[in-house]
Amino acid sequence: MARIDQALCLDDFEAMAQRHLPRPIFEYIRGGVETNASVDDNRRAFQDYAFIPRALVDVSSIDTSVSLLGKQYRSPVGIAPMGLSALSSYRGDLVLAQAGGQAGIPVIMSGSSLIRLEEVATSSPGTWFQAYLPGDVQEISKLVDRVAQAGFTTLVITVDTPVAANRENNIRAGFTTPLRPSARLLLDGLTHPRWVCNTFLRTCVRHGMPHFENNYATRGAPILSRNVLRDYSDRGHISWNHLRAIRKQWKGALVIKGILRKADAVTAIETGADAIIVSNHGGRQLDGSISPLRVLPEIADIAGDIPVMLDSGIRRGTDVLKALALGARCVFVGRPFGYATATGGRKGADRAINLITSEITRDLGLLGVTRLQDLSADVIRKIHD
Numbered sequence: 001m002a003r004i005d006q007a008l009c010l011d012d013f014e015a016m017a018q019r020h021l022p023r024p025i026f027e028y029i030r031g032g033v034e035t036n037a038s039v040d041d042n043r044r045a046f047q048d049y050a051f052i053p054r055a056l057v058d059v060s061s062i063d064t065s066v067s068l069l070g071k072q073y074r075s076p077v078g079i080a081p082m083g084l085s086a087l088s089s090y091r092g093d094l095v096l097a098q099a100g101g102q103a104g105i106p107v108i109m110s111g112s113s114l115i116r117l118e119e120v121a122t123s124s125p126g127t128w129f130q131a132y133l134p135g136d137v138q139e140i141s142k143l144v145d146r147v148a149q150a151g152f153t154t155l156v157i158t159v160d161t162p163v164a165a166n167r168e169n170n171i172r173a174g175f176t177t178p179l180r181p182s183a184r185l186l187l188d189g190l191t192h193p194r195w196v197c198n199t200f201l202r203t204c205v206r207h208g209m210p211h212f213e214n215n216y217a218t219r220g221a222p223i224l225s226r227n228v229l230r231d232y233s234d235r236g237h238i239s240w241n242h243l244r245a246i247r248k249q250w251k252g253a254l255v256i257k258g259i260l261r262k263a264d265a266v267t268a269i270e271t272g273a274d275a276i277i278v279s280n281h282g283g284r285q286l287d288g289s290i291s292p293l294r295v296l297p298e299i300a301d302i303a304g305d306i307p308v309m310l311d312s313g314i315r316r317g318t319d320v321l322k323a324l325a326l327g328a329r330c331v332f333v334g335r336p337f338g339y340a341t342a343t344g345g346r347k348g349a350d351r352a353i354n355l356i357t358s359e360i361t362r363d364l365g366l367l368g369v370t371r372l373q374d375l376s377a378d379v380i381r382k383i384h385d
């Protein structure tokens with residue numbers, strides 16, 4: 001087993017996690033959809049830009065702090081919401097929230113999580129909460145009330161999942177939600193005893209069988225169950241009207257995640273969103289949906305003072321700087337934080353945060369820029385069409 005400090009960049013955590021996790025769980029994190037067109041283009045989009053560094057600028061002092069939704073963060077990179085984090089790593093949601101909170105970066109807790117949101121809010125105040133809207137619209141306001149009562153002040157609503165995505169890779173790898181007990185799952189467990197003992201059994205012994213805790217105001221299905229009953233009903237009928245109702249009810253900051261169209265960004269802002277996350281869900285929803293970096297400039301252009309953030313494919317400090325130069329205020333990273341925490345727990349999360357934030361500082365120095373406000377389209381050029 002590689003030691004966590006042997007990871008020198010975010011991509012290094014993937015192979016470590018692949019060795020550590022049973023295949024269905026690893027593939028659940030790694031997977032995209034169908035042909036992986038969006039997953040692949042999310043990376044390619046960053047290669048379409050090149051830097052034009054400034055020479056002989058005094059970069060002895062570099063400030064990477066960013067102001068976002070009334071708070072000051074130490075670096076313009078945060079942890080994206082990931083469902084089932086407590087299945088891949090012991091108490092994963094708490095670990096990510098605490099690691100990010102202590103490092104001074106934003107962390108978004110997923111609503112498809114296995115630890116009660118109240119516990120995360122208490123242990124890491126300042127964490128943002130992400131909700132998938134319950135298909136049963138009566139349940140929406142109850143969930144929003146619960147999130148507010150727990151003390152969260154930033155609510156992220158994900159809007160790119162109107163219907164379930166075609167996750168063929170999950171089926172091929174034997175992953176279902178809830179997980180169905182099977183000979184194959186048992187064999188996967190036997191060949192990954194560290195995960196079975198240190199994550200799964202430890203969770204069951206100390207906290208009981210994990211359940212989906214936060215899709216609704218009340219507890220959902222267990223993670224391991226014979227009946228594959230989905231934890232959420234169809235949400236195909238959810239519209240901007242539901243967002244307007246949430247805006248009236250929710251007094252904190254409201255962030256809309258999963259915007260790719262300029263017109264939707266306009267509607268989100270008109271609806272009262274305090275910020276937008278341009279995202280294609282890491283290429284896990286509609287295969288072939290455009291890479292967020294490619295639409296970022298046009299969305300940033302109409303957003304005015306509303307912060308525009310971005311995720312999907314960020315792996316390097318240079319990716320972060322390109323997104324900021326094209327108009328993002330902050331970016332989020334998903335899979336690598338999942339891999340790092342699965343492999344190394346809190347140490348893994350800390351290592352991943354440290355690697356990406358150090359790269360940002362170093363890359364700013366090499367670019368000849370000392371403050372994030374000075375990153376503009378002037379420091380990059382599009383080199384491929």
Ligand SMILES: Cc1cc2nc3c(=O)[nH]c(=O)nc-3n(C[C@H](O)[C@H](O)[C@H](O)COP(=O)(O)O)c2cc1C
Binds near residue numbers: 080084130284332
């Ligand atoms: C394992 C996994 C679970 C995810 N679960 C959620 C979720 O519950 N809610 C959500 O809004 N996005 C979810 N996402 C999408 C991420 O928030 C984010 O948009 C995406 O991972 C960013 O792309 P990247 O992984 O290439 O950094 C998930 C992504 C992964 C990899």
